[in-house]
Amino acid sequence: MRRSTAGLAGLVAAGLLALPARAAASIQTLAPPPAPVIDVDTSAELRSALASAxxxxxxxxxxxxxxxxxxxxKAGTxxxxxxxxxxxxxxxxxDGPSGAAPSCPVPTAGWDSGYGLWLYGAPYWNRTGFTVKDSKKGVVIDDSRHVKADGLYVHHVEEEGVHFRKSSADGVLRNSAIEHTGLVRPGYGEGVYLGSAGSNWGCHGNSGGADRSDRVLVENNRIGPHVAAEAIDVKEGTFAGTIRGNTFDGRGISGQNSADSWVDVKGVDYLIxxxxxxxxPPGAFANGYETHNPGTTPAFANGCGTVWRGNTSDLGGAGAYAVKVTSVSKCSGRPNVVHSSNTVKRATSGLTNVPVTP
Incomplete structure (x- = not known):
């Protein structure tokens, strides 16, 4: 009768079968792979599964x-x-945070970040279906490329709902719902946060000094109501993301920390x-979409090169423009483009403050 290689490996490991060193090493490498599905139903089991994934x-x-x-x-592939x-x-x-926080957010013994789910240096993860609530931040993705989320529900968090940070490029957030954010710090209660402010690149700028959370796709999500800051905040130094097919409900936007639009674009070459x-109402509302041009080191064409097309905007008689481009001159070499396929109603000033492109 032929023994399986797994059975031979077990006998070798138990010391019941002696083989030449080269043959034994070859058999050991044929040990069965980890179980493809790990079922959990307690917090301890979930922590253990995440740690050994x-x-x-x-x-x-x-x-x-x-x-x-x-x-x-742990990294996927x-x-x-x-x-x-x-x-x-x-x-x-x-229920965190607790313990002594490090100067920059990094997993540290004795410190609980308060994040509902935190991926750190963990590329190639998929997250589907579940809920995150009652946390300091909802889902934070740090230094983790190619992370996808589908069908999440994030609500009642103190600050932002989902944050792609520390050059977490090529991520996806789709078919998810985010509401009731910014419960403690309304001006920091974004629904989705892409990248980091230049002032925070000392902690999160791990790509040539910048947080290059580039090419993130935010698609077919419902964001709001009661998202206290922007539905999506696109930070300076990020490039070439896509914001498509989402529904933004601006009820409850706070107006604090310049939070007075659905989307604030400080990144470069976005498609919306x-x-x-x-x-x-209730809420403070200036424009549907805005651009801003913060200076950074290294220098980027921040707030330039974004294209808007096919968006529908109802400003409720409160907002001025569907798309407000803050500075045309700063983007002369990389202009923002507002196509005529965008529509607006109940705006106090109109579709946009720049010439419309057919």
Missing amino acids: APGQTIRMAAGEYRGAFLAR ASQPITLTGPRTAVLVN EGNKGTFA
Whole structure:
């Protein structure tokens, strides 16, 4: 009878079978791969599964509430991403923060960030279906490229809902719902945050001094109501993202820390298309979409090169323009373009303050 290589490996490991060193090493490498699906239904099991995750694995949460700090630091691969999934009734809650915080956010023993789910140095993850609530921040993706989220529900968090940070490029957020953010610091309660302010690049600028969270796709999400800052804040130094097919409900936007639009674009070469935005009281509302041009070192054409097309905007009689371009002269070499396929109603000033492109 032929023994399987897994059986031979077990005998070698147990010391019951002696083989030449080269043959033994060859058999050891044929040990079975990690289990493809890990089912969890407690917080302790979830933390353990995240800590030991391997490429190609799926961590599957049962319905229920998972309380504590949930951190992922293992990397998937392009061909074998790691998946964290669960029904909407699988709910992550973090009652932190606690302990002494480091000068820059980095996983540190004895410190709980307060983030509902934190990926740090963990590329190629998929996250689907579950809920994050009652946390300092909802989902934070740091130094983690090619991270995808589909069908998440993030609500009732103190600050932003979902943050791609520390050069977490090529990410995707789609088919998700974000509401009731900025419960403690309204001016820092963005629905989706892409990159970092230049003033924070000392912590998050790990790509030539900048936070290059580039090419993030934000698609088919519902953001709002009661998102206290912008639905999406596109930070300086990020490039070539796409914001498509989303619904923005501006009720409850705070007006604090210049939060008075659905989308604030300080990045470069973005495409904004097919979105639907509305505003109604309560809230402070200036324009539907805005651009700004902060200076940074290294220097980028911040707030330039964005294209708007096919967006529908209802400013509720409160906002001035559907698209307000702050500075034309600063973008003369890389102009922002507003196409005539955009429409607006109940605006106090009109579609845009720049010439419309057919």
